[in-house]
Amino acid sequence: MIDYKKIFKTKKSRAIVLSVLRFVPDSIMLPIQYRIKHGRKLNLKNPMRFTEKLQWYKMHYRNPVMHQCVDKYLVREYVKNKGLEDTLVPLIARYDTLYDVKWDDLPNQFVIKTTHGGGGLNVVVCHDKSKLSMTELKEKLSFQPNPVKTNTLGREWAYYGLQPGIVVEELLVNRENPKAGVNDYKFFCYNGHAKYIVVDMDRYIGHKRNFYDRDWNDLHVTSDCQAIDREIERPENLDEMLQIAEKLSEDFPYVRVDLYNVDGKVYFGELTFYPWSGYVQYTPDEADYWFGKDFELRKFE
Secondary structure, X not given: OOOHHHHOOOHHHHXXXXXXXXXXXXXXHHHHHHHHHHOOOOXXXXXXXXXXXXXXXXXXXXXXXXXXXXXXXXXXXHHHHOOOHHHOOOEEEEEOOHHHOXXXXXOXXXXXXXXXXXXXXXXXXXXXXXXXXXXXXXXXXXXXOOOEOOOOOOOOHHHOOEOOOEEEEOOOOOOOOOOOOOOEEEEEEEOOEEEEEEEEEOHHHHOEEEEEEXXXXXXXXXXXXXXXXXXXXXXXXXXXXXXXXXXXXXXXXXXXXXXXXXXOEEEEEEEEOOHHHHOOXXXXXXXXXXXXXXXXXXXXX
């Protein structure tokens, strides 16, 4: 496996290299990226691994509704149309660019993010407006106000052609530890069936993650961050979350549905079609096959 981070030591330098290579077709670039990330050949003829099927998904699956679902503002209408408006985090404002934001109108605490960001990027969590860093805001939230017409760095088709914008939402708070962030439940859904659950905790004070099946059995799988070092009880409203995830995922062969659970109230987070862009390595390695087993592809080719 090539340790490309030793060669290109910053995210900015890596992004520049990938931007320069935008002209390279996905059929060439994705196998190269996959080999660099995983140290093995990408099997696109008969993909069995979850990470392989995600690359195939990027290249072949074209459902226009995906564009709406990855837009952090437009997805709200998708959720409403599913009869789940009550799960939406309260919207404070939407702006075209960062420079249009009316800071005096915003509350002391909020979450501000771009509408076209993925993978947890392009998000700023504000606990105290008086301490906001404009440098951080400009670094994470500035963009050219034109549609993203070309391929993304991870070649994620669903994000092509999005019109960037800014949304401000109410900050959800973990009452036990406000600085930690709320628990994030990510449901791996296949044709409207939620089978696996990824639980992210303490995102802002030492990110930890566990993997469970839908019956809340710990799979003892790790990925790119350490496992949670304490037993996590099965949420009392897990059945409700499963129902919501399955309703939101019923239109797609695969999507990860992210939900928050705050004091027993379920909130919608986002829909993710290419988790970690298919470049996370799982331990044990067999988990890559487990997560890929129910991911049906061929009828969409």
